[in-house]
Amino acid sequence: xxxxxxxxxxxxxxxxxxxxxxxxxxxxxxxxxxxxxxxxxxxxxxxxxxxxxxxxxxxxxxxxxxxxxxxxxxxxxxxxxxxxxxxxxxxxxxxxxxxxxxxxxxxxxxxxxxxxxxxxxxxxxxxxxxxxxxxxxxxxxxxxxxxxxxxxxxxxxxxxxxxxxxxxxxxxxxxxxxxxxxxxxxxxxxxxxxxxxxxxxxxxxxxxxxxxxxxxxxxxxxxxxxxxxxxxxxxxxxxxxxxxxxxxxxxxxxxxxxxxxxxxxxxxxxxxxxxxxxxxxxxxxxxxxxxxxxxxxxxxxxxxxxxxxxxxxxxxxxxxxxxxxxxxxxxxxxxxxxxxx
Amino acid sequence: xxxxxxxxxxxxxxxxxxxxxxxxxxxxxxxxxxxxxxxxxxxxxxxxxxxxxxxxxxxxxxxxxxxxxxxxxxxxxxxxxxxxxxxxxxxxxxxxxxxxxxxxxxxxxxxxxxxxxxxxxxxxxxxxxxxxxxxxxxxxxxxxxxxxxxxxxxxxxxxxxxxxxxxxxxxxx
Numbered sequence: 012x013x014x015x016x017x018x019x020x021x022x023x024x025x026x027x028x029x030x031x032x033x034x035x036x037x038x039x040x041x042x043x044x045x046x047x048x049x050x051x052x053x054x055x056x057x058x059x060x061x062x063x064x065x066x067x068x069x070x071x072x073x074x075x076x077x078x079x080x081x082x083x084x085x086x087x088x089x090x091x092x093x094x095x096x097x098x099x100x101x102x103x104x105x106x107x108x109x110x111x112x113x114x115x116x117x118x119x120x121x122x123x124x125x126x127x128x129x130x131x132x133x134x135x136x137x138x139x140x141x142x143x144x145x146x147x148x149x150x151x152x153x154x155x156x157x158x159x160x161x162x163x164x165x166x167x168x169x170x171x172x173x174x175x176x177x178x179x180x181x182x183x184x185x186x187x188x189x190x191x192x193x194x195x196x197x198x199x200x201x202x203x204x205x206x207x208x209x210x211x212x213x214x215x216x217x218x219x220x221x222x223x224x225x226x227x228x229x230x231x232x233x234x235x236x237x238x239x240x241x242x243x244x245x246x247x248x249x250x251x252x253x254x255x256x257x258x259x260x261x262x263x264x265x266x267x268x269x270x271x272x273x274x275x276x277x278x279x280x281x282x283x284x285x286x287x288x289x290x291x292x293x294x295x296x297x298x299x300x301x302x303x304x305x306x307x308x309x310x311x312x313x314x315x316x317x318x319x320x321x322x323x324x325x326x327x328x329x330x331x332x333x334x335x336x337x338x339x340x341x342x343x344x345x346x347x348x349x350x351x352x
Numbered sequence: 353x354x355x356x357x358x359x360x361x362x363x364x365x366x367x368x369x370x371x372x373x374x375x376x377x378x379x380x381x382x383x384x385x386x387x388x389x390x391x392x393x394x395x396x397x398x399x400x401x402x403x404x405x406x407x408x409x410x411x412x413x414x415x416x417x418x419x420x421x422x423x424x425x426x427x428x429x430x431x432x433x434x435x436x437x438x439x440x441x442x443x444x445x446x447x448x449x450x451x452x453x454x455x456x457x458x459x460x461x462x463x464x465x466x467x468x469x470x471x472x473x474x475x476x477x478x479x480x481x482x483x484x485x486x487x488x489x490x491x492x493x494x495x496x497x498x499x500x501x502x503x504x505x506x507x508x509x510x511x512x513x514x515x516x517x518x519x520x521x522x523x524x525x
Binding site for chain 1: 373386388392
C-alpha cells in the first residue's frame with residue numbers, strides 16, 4: 012500500500028517463491044548445525060566438528076552437501092525409476108508448501124489463507140506419500156518395511172497433531188495463521204495485555220500433544236522406527252545416494268523447521284513482539300519468529316537426543332490409547348471454557 | 353504378583369516410569385552444560401599414562417642377542433642378527449672373552465600386536481615400554497624400525513615409579 016513502486020504480481024510471486032525455496036535448505040542447515048552437530052555432541056560430552064571453516068566447524072554441513080553432489084547417482088536395477096526419482100521431491104515439496112502460510116510479519120506472508128491451519132497440516136502429511144513411494148520404488152525389503160512403518164506411524168500421529176491444534180483454533184476463533192497470531196497478540200491474561208496471550212499458557216496440553224505428534228511425524232527418536240538403523244539399516248532411504256539422499260536429509264530437517272515454525276506460530280505468538288507495530292514488526296518479525304523456532308526446535312531435538320527408540324506396538328499404543336483421548340478431552344474442556352467465558 | 357495380568361502391569365509401568373523419563377531430560381541437559389571430555393587431538397594432546405604401551409624401546413648395551421624375545425614373539429615381528437667377537441681377557445693371563453654383538457634388531461610395528469611378551473621375557477632389561485605413540489607412516493614398509501630408532505625411543509621411557517613404602521627392595525648384592 013505504501014510502496015512507491017508498483018511491482019508486478021509476477022515479480023512478487025517469483026520473490027516469494029525464491030525466499031521460501033531458500034528457507035528450507037537454510038533452515039535445515041541451521042537446525043542441522045546447531046542441534047545435530049553441536050547440541051547432540053555437547054550432550055554426549057564431546058565437541059563435534061571443530062575444524063571445517065575454522066570456527067567451530069560451521070562449514071561441516073555445507074561440505075557434506077558438496078560431497079553429496081559429487082556422488083554417483085545409484086539406482087537399483089529393479090527400482091521403479093520414475094517413482095524412485097520423484098519420491099524425495101514429494102517429501103521436500105510438502106515442507107515447501109507449509110511455509111506458504113507461515114507468517115513472519117504483518118505483511119510477510121506468501122498467502123494468508125482463511126484455512127491456513129487446515130492447509131498447513133494437510134500438506135505436511137503429504138510427505139508420507141513420498142516416503143511410501145520411496146519405500147515401494149526401491150525394490151528393497153528394508154525400504155518397504157520402513158515405508159510401511161512410516162505410513163502406519165504418520166497416520167496414527169496425524170490425529171493427535173490435528174486434535175491438539177483444534178483447541179488453539181477454538182480459542183482463536185479462526186483457522187488463519189495470521190489471525191491466530193493476531194489473536195495471541197491482542198489477547199489478555201486476566202485483563203493484563205502486556206505480552207498478549209500466547210496460547211501455550213491456555214493450551215499447554217495442546218502444545219505438548221503437538222510436539223509429541225510432530226516428533227513422530229518427523230520420524231525422530233524416540234519414534235524413529237521407519238529409519239531404525241539397527242534393524243532396517245536406514246528404512247525407506249536405504250537405496251538413496253548422493254543428491255537424492257541429500258533431498259531426504261534436507262527434507263528431514265526442513266520439516267523439523269516447518270513444524271517448529273507452526274508450533275511457534277500456533278502456541279508462542281509467532282512473529283508478534285509486544286509493543287512493536289507496523290513496519291517495525293515486518294522487520295523484526297522474522298527475527299522474533301526465528302528465535303521462537305529455535306526454542307521449539309531445542310525441545311524437539313532435546314527429546315530426540317535423550318530417549319531410546321520405542322517398540323512399534325508401544326508407538327501405536329501411545330497414539331491411540333493416550334494422545335487421542337487426551338486431545339479429545341482437551342477439545343471438550345476448551346469448548347466449555349470458550350462457551351462459559 | 354504372579355496373578356497380575358501383563359496388561360495391568362504394563363499400564364502401571366508407564367506411569368511409574370514417567371519420573372525416570374523426565375529426569376532423563378535433565379541428564380542430557382546437565383551434560384550439555386558441562387565441558388567436553390574429549391581432546392581435540394592434533395591441536396591438543398593428552399599425556400599418556402606412564403605405563404602406556406605406546407612403542408617398544410631397546411637399550412642396546414643390555415642386549416646379549418639371546419633371541420628370547422624373537423622366539424617368544426607370537427607374530428614373529430622381531431628380527432635379530434648378531435655375531436661373536438673375541439675381547440681381551442679381563443685379568444692378566446686369562447682367557448679371551450667371547451662377546452655377542454648385536455648387528456640387527458628390527459621390530460616390524462605393522463605386525464606387532466603390543467602384547468609385551470618380549471619386554472616381559474627379556475632377562476637383561478634391554479626392552480622397555482615407552483608411551484610414545486606418534487609414529488604412523490604413509491607406507492606400511494616404513495613401520496619396520498631398526499635398533500637405532502628403537503634406541504632413540506629409549507629416551508622417552510619414563511623412570512620407573514617409586515616403590516611403595518615398606519616394599520621389599522630386590523637384589524642387595
